Amino acid sequence: MEIWNNNDIYLTEQLVKEPTALQNATKKIRATPYPPMEVSPAQGKFLYLLAKIQNASRILEIGTYYGYSTIWLAKAVPEGGVVVSIEQTQAFVEMAKENIAEAGLYEKVQLHHGDASLILCNFIDESTSPFDMVFIDAHKPSYPKYLNLCLKLSKPGTIIIGDNVILGSEISLATNPKAEGVRDFIQNLSAADDIESTALQTVGIKGYDGFTIGVVGPAKSKTPQPLKIQ
Ligand code: MG
Numbered sequence: 338m339e340i341w342n343n344n345d346i347y348l349t350e351q352l353v354k355e356p357t358a359l360q361n362a363t364k365k366i367r368a369t370p371y372p373p374m375e376v377s378p379a380q381g382k383f384l385y386l387l388a389k390i391q392n393a394s395r396i397l398e399i400g401t402y403y404g405y406s407t408i409w410l411a412k413a414v415p416e417g418g419v420v421v422s423i424e425q426t427q428a429f430v431e432m433a434k435e436n437i438a439e440a441g442l443y444e445k446v447q448l449h450h451g452d453a454s455l456i457l458c459n460f461i462d463e464s465t466s467p468f469d470m471v472f473i474d475a476h477k478p479s480y481p482k483y484l485n486l487c488l489k490l491s492k493p494g495t496i497i498i499g500d501n502v503i504l505g506s507e508i509s510l511a512t513n514p515k516a517e518g519v520r521d522f523i524q525n526l527s528a529a530d531d532i533e534s535t536a537l538q539t540v541g542i543k544g545y546d547g548f549t550i551g552v553v554g555p556a557k558s559k560t561p562q563p564l565k566i567q
Contacts, residue, residue: 338540345379345541353382358440359408366403366432375405376474376500377543384472384498388413391496393469398422399453399483400475400500404433404446410472411442420446421468423453425475454479457486467492474500478518481525488531491553499526499549503538506545523549531556 349355355378363375376384388396388410394417396410401424411420424430430450437446449456453475471487473480480499487497499522507513508520526534526549534551 341540341544342542345377349378349542353378355381356408356412356440358436359405361439362403362405362408362436365436371403373543375402376409377541379541380539380543381406381409385409385413387496387498388470391470391494394418395466395468395470396420397468397471397487397490399457399471399473399487400424401433401448402429402474404436404440406472406474407433407446408437408440408442410470411437411440411445414445418445421449422446423449423451423456423475425450425452454482454486457483457490461486461489465490468495471495471497472500473498477501477504477515480518480522484522484525484529488529488553493553493555495553497532497534497549497551497553501546502536502549503545503547508547526551 359378359381384406394414396414396419398407398410398420401407401422407420407422414420422433424433427450430448433448437443437448468490471491473483473487475483484497484499491497502508502519502523504513504516504519508516510516511520523536526532532551532553534549536547536549538545538547
């Protein structure tokens with residue numbers, strides 16, 4: 338809707354102050370046939386602020402695309418911090434590499450090319466240090482699997498964000514097969530006893546969508562404790 342766009346553009350101009358490297362990266366992708374799958378500038382700044390609020394020094398991103406949100410996140414991590422970002426499409430990895438280098442953030446980003454589930458399983462096998470923040474922005478049917486693996490790479494206090502959970506307003510329609518993965522993801526968030534979550538719907542230059550956000554807490558014991566008898 339025009340009013341959403343106009344307000345988003347106004348707020349972005351006033352508050353976001355999108356870095357030139359990000360503006361240039363977006364200009365380059367618009368000259369290709371690839372769709373505008375990245376987060377909006379206002380959403381990118383929101384992720385950056387969340388990372389700052391969290392004081393995150395280790396961030397995991399699933400779905401790099403051309404590095405737009407990766408760059409916002411990398412700008413938020415302190416010296417010595419890292420954004421580990423996973424991308425399945427080789428062409429996107431190459432674009433992201435170039436954009437991240439142009440933003441001067443090459444040392445703060447580890448790009449991994451391949452299947453995210455396999456890469457996450459490797460991280461778990463290698464006992465990789467837990468992440469402070471996770472941003473899932475990838476293949477929607479895989480969200481439940483990614484959540485399960487990301488919880489194993491988390492610690493109490495880790496925040497986990499799931500992007501694009503509204504699917505063009507159809508998420509609450511049980512009859513839409515495209516929504517199944519995201520509905521399962523939301524159901525798993527609801528059922529998991531070691532993460533507290535909510536979801537927010539968004540409007541703006543990216544249309545109508547939304548994201549989930551959750552914070553990992555201490556896992557509750559799966560074994561019922563014996564009753565204390567006085
Ligand atoms: Mg997205």
